[in-house]
Amino acid sequence: MQTSSLAALKEHALHCARSAGKLSLARMSEPFTVEYKTSASDLVTAVDKEVEKHVIDLILAQYPDHGILGEERTFAGDPSQYETLWVIDPIDGTTNFVHQQINFSVSIAVYHKGEGLVGAVYDPSRDELFYAVKGEGAFLNDRPLRLERHVRLEEALLCTSVFWNKRAEQMGIDQIVKKLAGKVRGMRLLGSAALEMAYVAAGRLDGYVSLSLNAWDFGAGRIIVEEAGGRVTSMAGTPLPFDQKSSVMACNPAFYEELQHYLNLSESHG
Structure with missing residues (x-):
């Protein structure tokens, strides 16, 4: 274009x-x-x-x-x-x-x-x-x-909606994230995925995790985070679709691999 x-x-x-x-x-x-x-x-x-x-x-x-x-x-x-x-x-x-x-x-x-x-x-x-x-x-x-600050996972402020997700409970992901909450500096929930992803791009949050979002929830936030230098994929580490539901993991690139490994999900969960 x-x-x-x-x-x-x-x-x-x-x-x-x-x-x-x-x-x-x-x-x-x-x-x-x-x-x-x-x-x-x-x-x-x-x-x-x-x-x-x-x-x-x-x-x-x-x-x-x-x-x-x-x-x-x-x-x-x-x-x-x-x-x-x-x-x-x-x-x-x-x-x-x-x-x-x-x-x-x-x-x-x-x-x-x-x-x-x-x-x-x-x-x-x-x-x-x-x-x-x-x-x-x-x-x-x-x-x-621009996400230029090097943030370690234990220093990170994360945001997630996983705790209130029934499918997450069924899959045991809520327990994984509860353990993660004890590892990071803090967890938040704002209730607007688009805004939470924008906050990741702005450095107000260091990461955002959701088990299931619609395309319109993450469509804009994904572009903003990536252009700010962040990483955005499914929780399984696969590229996000642009027109379908997906799990979402958006974060400061410094701890992307560690966070993705910590969540330890298979492709089928993404």
């Missing part, structure tokens, strides 16, 4: 992220309906759906021949039929949006033939925009992000 068109893609992705964040903040102060998806802990709001439609309209107005893979599935086409695919989560961290009004984000990524070109994660409550363009580095607002 040409540099000029890549720059245009970046600018439009950032515009979409900021616009979506502004809309979510505006709606947060108004009454909105909350529904369950699969359980009482799996929420969706009318705002999620409205924001996703808003982003899709913005994308298609500029790029009518692009496909869109979004969490709320409001795009009419088949995402697999498009060479250029926008992977979007209108509100990543809906439970936080409903309960806390912080720690949620807009996640927007652009992939061309499976290759990540642009990633943007916007935290509207703090007005922090994390973004990256392939080959051009990662940024927080306009400050470059």
